[in-house]
Amino acid sequence: MTEQFKGMKPSRRAFLRGAAAVGGATAMGTSAAAQGDPAITELKPWNQFLGEGVDASPYGMPSKFEAHVRRQDVPWLTADPISSINFTPLHEMDGIITPNGLCFERHHGGVAEVDPAEHRIMINGLVDRELVFTMEDLMRFPRENHVYFLECAANSGMEWRGAQLNGCQYTHGMIHNVMYTGVPLRLLLEEAGVKTEGKWLLAEGADASGMTRSIPMEKALDDCLVAFKMNGEALRPEQGYPVRLVVPGWEGNMWIKWLRRLEVGDKPWHQREETSKYTDLLGDGRARRFTWEMDAKSVITSPSPQAPITHGKGQTVITGVAWSGRGTIPRVDVTIDGGVNWHEARMSGPSLDKSMHRFYYEFDWDGSELLLQSRAHDSTGYVQPTKDQLRAVRGLNSIYHNNGIQTWFVNSDGVAENVEIS
Ligand SMILES: Nc1nc2c(c(=O)[nH]1)N[C@H]1C(S)=C(S)[C@@H](COP(=O)(O)O)O[C@H]1N2
Ligand SMILES: [Mo]
Secondary structure, eight states, X not given: OTTTTTTOOHHHHHHHHHHHHTTSOOOOSOOTTOOOOHHHHSOOHHHHSOOOOTTSOSSOOOOGGGTTOOOEEOGGGSSOSSSEEEXXXXXXXXXXXXXXXXXXXXXXXXXXXXXXXXXXXXXXXXXXXXXXXXXXXXXXXXXXXEEEEEEOTTTTGGGSSSOOOSSHHHHHOSEEEEEEEEEEHHHXXXXXXXXXXXXXXXEEESSTTOOXXXXXXXXXXXXXXXXXXXXXXXXXXXXXXXOEEEOTTBOGGXXXXXXXXXXXXXXXXXXXXXXXXXXXXXXXXXXXXXXXXXXXXXXXXXXXXXXXXXXOSEEEEEEEEEEOTTSOOOEEEEESBTTSSOEEOEEOSOOOTTSOEEEEEEEEEOSOOEEEEEEEEOTTSOBOOOHHHHXXXXXXXXXXXXXXXXXXXXOTTSOEEEEOOO
């Protein structure tokens, strides 16, 4: 025990001795009798001087002590930062909402700086009336609010063959979960009048990559949104300002940013696209072309490689996120011994369709090594598979749609590492 807690502050050591005296029962916080903690006894600048006034930051920013909480890219992953990706710092977050400034970005041609006054959305093709909407026109339709996750199909793609990147930000951070305000796509399509042969929708972005994706009309008329607000404010330029397509539960690639055109057609444009970048290669060399729904998935965000246990033994909080493109997450299981024993985690926060869910599991850490895993169950009854189960079906050549169970090894110092166990 002395070795374990060497280097700890005196007040903390006194507390631990005290805790041991009452039978090792877990108590949080230090006894008020513990004197001499400079955090209590010394004056701090913020006790003595007046702070900045309400005019200091018209658009608020996080505390300077949170400067490490940021999106990160992995420079070797792509040739240049224009057609690249960065990652949401999941290990620093809690609850279910991703703050706008922390939403991961994926661009094929950089961030388009679109002037909303000069932006138009066109509906053409197999419609009764070809229409052009200004942003102002869009605002006159009834709008809705929904919280949805967006996950890039390549999320966890580097982890197919084995444990690669040391942190859930990198293994699972191609995801964000945002409340969107937008107009149901169905209302715009009804305004244009889709002809009966109109079975597919081609959505096109206004960025330099001119990104296009096809969406089946059934999905377009179901729950897709033409969104202009995220978490209450205008979309960020990185997320497609002034308007993006929201395709709930389906892979991020289809959520066209800087949306400028919707063309109704009679056949899937996928058959015309040279090679689908988001094809899942199967073990036997065949390709599974149409995987759009994101399967249920979860990850423990803390402890994790970027969020080690620093408080020593005793009461410890495990937390993480889970989501499914097919519904809600009624249950997540957590194991601390690599799957020998599973415990039902405590869900906390809103349980919304195709949205991120937050789970917790509190336990009394005895300081021994841990193998942490989480396993999501979705509302269809689907259970998140192990990586080996996935590989048995899909082989080793896949990149996309890896929803396998993630393992973190935690050593007796609380340091966590990305590993795989079978
Ligand atoms: N116009 C346009 N839309 C786009 C892209 C793009 O490069 N251009 N990237 C797509 C991909 S692959 C993903 S994963 C998501 C990422 O959305 P985000 O940047 O808000 O995280 O946007 C999609 N929509
Ligand atoms: Mo993506």
